[in-house]
Amino acid sequence: MKLLNFIGATVFGSATLIGYGIYDGNEKVYSNLLIPIIHKTMDGERAHNLAIFMAKYGLVPRERKFENEQILNIRVFDKKFKNPIGCAAGFDKNAEAIDGLFKIGFGFVEIGTVTPLSQEGNPKPRVFRLSEDRAVINRYGFNGQGHDEVLKRVDQFWKNRKIDEKILGVNIGKNKLQQDALSDYLTGLKLFANKCDYITINISSPNTPGLxxxxxxxxxxxxxxxxxxxxxxxxxxxxxxxKIPLVIKIAPDLTDEEMKDIAQVALRKNKQIDGLIVSNTTISRPDFLKSELKKESGGLSGRPLKTISTEALKKMFKLTEGKIILIGVGGVESGNDALEKIKSGASLIQLYTSMVFEGPIIVNKIKKELIELLNKEGYSNVSEAIGANVYHKNSK
Ligand SMILES: Cc1cc2nc3c(=O)[nH]c(=O)nc-3n(C[C@H](O)[C@H](O)[C@H](O)COP(=O)(O)O)c2cc1C
Incomplete structure (x- = not known):
């Protein structure tokens, strides 16, 4: 009996400690315990489902407060973002965990990609962790619950939203079997326009044929x-x-010619696109990849995508002459990476894969580091750093 009590007390004590570690955002609880256990025992998709479950029920680290954190406040699309770090699309495909993601400290959350009808996506396994490379390959193929289910949750969030600093983006796509792509995008646009802050047109997923x-x-x-x-x-x-801001998400694998075409469309008078997200995952496989899993087909994200996507971002900043809002995504895992994207032209940044390897505490870490860097470099607001590393026609 005594032994049972002892085991019970130990289990309860450990669970309480871990629970507190999660709530408090203790880095060691994530790096030494939770992430290694999850990566040992679960494949990529199961781990993703667990992460969504935890965020849905608020089992996430709370946002930390930092001195001079208002240095991260930024106005984009005529909205105030508390900070420029967003959760990239694909993490919360079905809008199940929006509140949990804001609790972690994201300045904005992009849900989706949402398609009009629910669909299964590609056969499993379809998500692979390339741990040696700090990368992921996924070929989910827009698995999701479809417009109706997602709309209910988005509606709920939108009605309950007390602080309009909780900026919500909805990323829309098309069903695999739909031939008339435009019709699916128009349906998504009409449906979500009144219930979010911006809409992303995802035409860059490598996992839907022809997209x-x-x-x-x-x-x-x-x-x-x-x-x-x-x-x-x-x-x-x-x-x-x-007039919902419209943002196009592009691939990092475009030729210069294709980038020019998109920039031209984005800049057209009267019918201007409001923003571009640079970028989605890459279908390329850099030579330096070590993991055997690099052979898997799908989109590669994380550390190996960082330079590729930042180069594309710089090009797009030059091509659009700093006139279009750019959102920089791909391999952001530190404050330095975030600042590099910003200096390359991004007004906002997003991340996904670094959360796979470091857990949700990455958001607090990046914010802390970014504030320190901005202070050190003498910026009084993050917006002053936008495009600092890129020459363009309008450069002062
Ligand atoms: C597992 C997984 C699923 C994704 N699903 C989507 C998606 O549904 N729609 C989308 O626009 N991007 C999707 N992405 C791409 C991310 O939003 C992001 O553009 C890309 O991963 C690069 O950022 P990262 O290196 O920080 O992950 C997905 C990425 C991953 C890793």
């Missing part, structure tokens, strides 16, 4: 000319009561 061709004017498989596609989307957006 990426919407970035390329010359692709034969296109049923619609991409320029016409953007034109019709913007026309629809301009007809809506609320």
């Amino acid at each position: 990426r061709s919407l970035q390329n004017r010359k692709e034969l498989e296109n049923l619609i000319d991409p320029v016409e596609f953007y034109h019709l989307l913007l026309e629809m957006r301009n007809k809506l009561d609320k």
Whole structure:
């Protein structure tokens, strides 16, 4: 009996300590305990489901307060963002954990990609951790519950939102079997426009056949000319009561020509796109990858994507002459990485894969480091650093 009591007390004590470690955002609880156990015992998709479960029920580290944290406040799309660090699309595909993600300290959350109808996505396994490379390959293929289910949750969040600093983006896509891509995007746009702060048109997932061709004017498989596609989307957006900011998410694998085309469309007078997200995952496989899993097909994210996506970001900043809001994504795992994206032209940044390897405490860590760096370099606000490393026509 005594032994049972002792075991019970030990289990309870450990659980309490771990629970407190989670709540308090103790780095060691994540790096020495939770992440190694999860990575040993669960494949990528199970671990992802667990992370969503924990965020949904608030079992996440709380946001820390930092001295001079207002240095991270930034106005974008005419909204105040508490900080420029966002949760990238694909993590909370079905809008189940929005509140939990804000609790961690993200300045904005992008849910989705959401498709009109629910769909299974590709066969499992479809998410792979390349631990030696601090990378992930995924070929989920827009698995998700579809517009109706997701809308219910987004609606709930939107109604209960007390602080309008909780900036919500909805990332929309098309169903695999839908031939008429435009129609799926228009449906998503109309449905979510009144219930979020911006909408992302995801035309850059490598896991839906033909989708990426919407970035390329010359692709034969296109049923619609991409320029016409953007034109019709913007026309629809301009007809809506609320002028919801429209953002296009692009791949990091575009040629210079394709980037130029997109920049041109983005800059067109009267029908301007509000922002570009640079970038989605890459289909390339850099030579330096060590993991055997690099052979898996799908989109590569995380550390090996960092330089590729930052180079694309710089190019886009130059091409759009600093006139379009850019959101920098790909391999951000430190304050330094975040600042590099910002100096390369990003007004906001997002992350996903670094959470896989470091857990949700990464958000507090990046904020702390970014504040320190900005202070050290003499900036009084993060917005002053945007594009600092890139020459463009409008550079002062
Ligand atoms: C498992 C996984 C699923 C993803 N799903 C989506 C998605 O549904 N829609 C989307 O636009 N991007 C998706 N992405 C891409 C991310 O939003 C992000 O652009 C990319 O991973 C680069 O950022 P990172 O290196 O910080 O992960 C996904 C990424 C991962 C790792």
